[in-house]
Amino acid sequence: MKGTNGSIGRRKFIGSVTAVAGLGMTPSLSLLGQPAQPDSARMAPGNNHKGACCIASANGLRATSRAMELLSQGYDTADCIVQGVRIMEDDPSDNTVGYGGLPNEDGIVELDASVMHGPTHKSGAVAGIRNIKNPARVALEVLRRTNHCLLVGEGALKFAVRMGFKEENLLTEASRRDWLAWRASMSRIDDWLNDEQRDAPSGKVWLEPGLESGRGASLNPRPVPYHTGTVHCSIVTGKGDISSCTSTSGLSWKIPGRVGDSPIIGAGNYCDNDIGAAGATGRGESAIVTCGAFDIVQRMAKGLSPTEACLEVIDSVVKHCLKEKRHRDPKDPSRPDFDLKFYALRKDGAFGGATLFSGGTFAVHDGHTAKIIPAAYRFEKK
Numbered sequence: 350m351k352g353t354n355g356s357i358g359r360r361k362f363i364g365s366v367t368a369v370a371g372l373g374m375t376p377s378l379s380l381l382g383q384p385a386q387p388d389s390a391r392m393a394p395g396n397n398h399k400g401a402c403c404i405a406s407a408n409g410l411r412a413t414s415r416a417m418e419l420l421s422q423g424y425d426t427a428d429c430i431v432q433g434v435r436i437m438e439d440d441p442s443d444n445t446v447g448y449g450g451l452p453n454e455d456g457i458v459e460l461d462a463s464v465m466h467g468p469t470h471k472s473g474a475v476a477g478i479r480n481i482k483n484p485a486r487v488a489l490e491v492l493r494r495t496n497h498c499l500l501v502g503e504g505a506l507k508f509a510v511r512m513g514f515k516e517e518n519l520l521t522e523a524s525r526r527d528w529l530a531w532r533a534s535m536s537r538i539d540d541w542l543n544d545e546q547r548d549a550p551s552g553k554v555w556l557e558p559g560l561e562s563g564r565g566a567s568l569n570p571r572p573v574p575y576h577t578g579t580v581h582c583s584i585v586t587g588k589g590d591i592s593s594c595t596s597t598s599g600l601s602w603k604i605p606g607r608v609g610d611s612p613i614i615g616a617g618n619y620c621d622n623d624i625g626a627a628g629a630t631g632r633g634e635s636a637i638v639t640c641g642a643f644d645i646v647q648r649m650a651k652g653l654s655p656t657e658a659c660l661e662v663i664d665s666v667v668k669h670c671l672k673e674k675r676h677r678d679p680k681d682p683s684r685p686d687f688d689l690k691f692y693a694l695r696k697d698g699a700f701g702g703a704t705l706f707s708g709g710t711f712a713v714h715d716g717h718t719a720k721i722i723p724a725a726y727r728f729e730k731k
């Protein structure tokens with residue numbers, strides 16, 4: 350039977366995956382009349398994995414171990430991954446997530462997260478939440494204790510406080526200094542002076558404790574790139590129950606109120622218990638306009654391996670983003686000037702990941718050990 354989007358029906362899909370897997374093969378794009386994929390896709394070992402498994406973005410290696418440990422203790426799949434992701438959210442040295450995340454252009458940390466639970470097909474998310482270091486835990490409360498999918502800003506904070514979460518300052522000293530350096534390096538016409546723009550004092554400078562001038566701060570201009578790091582984590586049980594979670598501090602130095610793909614179901618996170626899960630890290634706007642995570646899951650439903658599905662959506666991202674000249678690499682306009690990574694986990698335990706550029710990795714716990722493995726990619730890094 351044909352699905353509503355022209356895909357094969359789910360029962361037929363599961364059957365076709367099992368049949369192909371029984372032959373020790375993964376479904377091939379060339380069999381489907383599509384161009385053959387590069388070696389990095391065909392050789393992806395995860396496409397043949399079967400059984401319970403947890404995958405994450407490369408910064409989430411510890412999350413996969415924690416999630417699989419909790420799974421073995423009988424916890425729900427959503428709890429397993431939210432508690433796994435919590436490790437990154439609590440870690441001040443991960444400046445892409447939770448406590449210590451890089452702030453918005455006003456120097457305020459705003460976090461986004463979502464959780465999707467396969468067995469109930471429910472989702473919960475928060476966006477632009479301030480002062481709460483575990484947005485994924487709040488997202489799970491939205492999923493379990495409300496009739497809504499997404500709470501934002503003030504409302505999300507109020508909900509979290511009512512649920513018993515503690516308010517705290519999320520800006521670490523390291524993130525605050527990175528923000529100050531970014532501010533000071535912006536331009537010669539704004540009102541923030543870096544060391545080159547300041548006039549030399551005529552005497553010693555009084556070092557005021559607690560203020561920036563008292564810390565011997567040097568705000569010399571230096572390249573302070575935008576960061577789009579994030580943690581994604583998906584898990585599947587041996588019986589095929591799936592959950593997925595994405596958490597982030599979003600694009601560094603963003604316009605206050607900017608929401609990325611992480612809390613948007615279908616963009617940076619999606620899960621269908623009959624098929625699989627997918628998530629994204631990197632430039633969120635590109636995952637939003639391509640409905641990246643949803644599209645990957647739909648392509649797996651049509652019979653693509655997780656790696657192939659991720660690569661096809663990477664191609665879709667490239668095709669669309671190159672329409673905007675500001676996204677073309679000035680040195681090679683056939684390439685984008687940003688990175689984006691996709692991760693996919695299928696109901697039978699097969700997994701994969703793909704990035705725009707070579708050198709990307711992701712984390713997997715295959716039921717035995719947690720490890721970092723290479724992701725497939727579209728472009729060789731120059």
Ligand code: GLY
Nearest residue numbers: 599600609631633
């Ligand atoms: N992927 C994270 C973000 O763009 O916010």
